[in-house]
Amino acid sequence: MYISIDIGGTNTRIASSENLKDISELTIFDSIHSLPEQKAKIEETINILAGGRPIEGICVGVPGVVVRETSAIQRAPNYPELNGVLLSDLLSAFSGSKLVLENDAALGALSEAVRGSGVGYYSVAYLTLGTGVGGALIENSEINKNRKVSEPGHMIINFDNTASDNLGYVGSLEAYTSGLSFENLYGQKADTCVDRGIWLRYGNNLATGISNIVLLWGPDIIVIGGGISDKFEYFIDGVSSKLKDYNFFAPPKIVKSAFEDKSGVIGGFVQLEQLLKS
Template identity: 40%
Template sequence: MYISVDMGGTKTRIASSEDLSTLLKVKRFYTNKNPVTQKQIISSGIKELTAEKEPAFVCFGVPGIVDRQTGSFVTLPNYKDANGKPFSVLLDERFLTNSFVENDATLGAIGEAVLGAGKGFQRVGYLTFGTGTGGALVIKNGSGSFQYISDEPGHTIIVEGGRVSPGCKHAGCFEAYTSGHSFEALFNIKPQNCSDKTVWSKYAEYINLGLSKIHMTWKCDIFIIGGSMALEYELFSEFLKAPVSIARSLTLDDAGVYGGFVLTKQILTSV
């Protein structure tokens, strides 16, 4: 049994798979802000999905930057006390033996590029707008394998000297204008409660600024929009503009766990 964990800033998903392409079972819960409690909940979830048996491999997606050479977290905005500390402060050592730890948005990009709306494209730019703003570029090779570049697109400056996002600290960054939290701060309404086209048009303007800048670096064939804000995609999609086509994520909430299994398959077949 294989396990994929997608620990987002707001929600965590744990999925099991026997073939690394279809989901057998999925467990969803709100991410606990206490790292000790979150670690315990994740461990219990894995044990539940594997019926207490040892998983063959576990792919962990975490909301931050990791250093796999040292086995530690570089930055975890939601768990600042874990910065610079080993993976084991948040992930059970029992499941780290056969595992891979990656940024959660990167796993979402991989899942969507290989199994979702990016299936027919070689260079897939995935952006997730949720608690924060993240994403990655996935480049598929002719052999069926892929590479990915995760360069924190949420830190891209789109408004010089603009507002600051708590999770980014870069004035005028993409995240400060496009994450779910930023939407509420900018427009004084929760995204799911907003039907004002004027508001959504303004929100799309900020996304367009980011798409234009990011495309200059990524040179992707398509942009895919994921994360919780993608649930409101129909309200702002008509205002989106980019040098390439734009699509909504097909795997939506499960992009990260799908990506974990896709990456696991590539890791195990390359050994």
């Protein structure tokens, strides 16, 4: 039995698998911004999913910077209660299992590169658009452990505006394209918005961030995930039209995530599979 956990600022997803290939069960609950209560809820859910069976490994994805050497959460802007927390403390009830900590976007990227929309490409860039904005680069179907965790959501795309993200970065990609910022900027929630004009502006802003990612990472393909990817058909035209203004390069293929909000937990199983085989 294996467990994969994707902790987000809004929702927490916990999945079980018998073979690291298929999800046996998946539980989703509202993230609790009280660490003791969140820890208790995670323990309760794992025990229900395991049903008394031994757990060989647990992978946890968190929305922030992790220190892989110590399995510590350095900083999680959209879940500050996790700042400084050790994985061994968060999952102290499961010390007998192999515990793995990783950035949530890196796990989402891994799932898409190995089993999803990025299969067949050497270099896969992944952007997750949700409560915040995260991203990662996967090369040769693996997370590069020598590369520090990337936070492309905090890149600056506009120096002339006052919109800021949860870290206070004024003019960041996250300040224009996250779920939280969407409602602040446009006065409605992203999941119910069908205004093509709004989505055109949203896509234009996203394209500026994507152009920077292409220039810095040079990926073969870009996969868009997270909750806002449900509106991919609405904003992709704005992305494509704006990218034509940046004619220094031919942009790579941009596609929607195959797994959407399950990318993180699936990536956790991929990570466990790779680590247990090594």
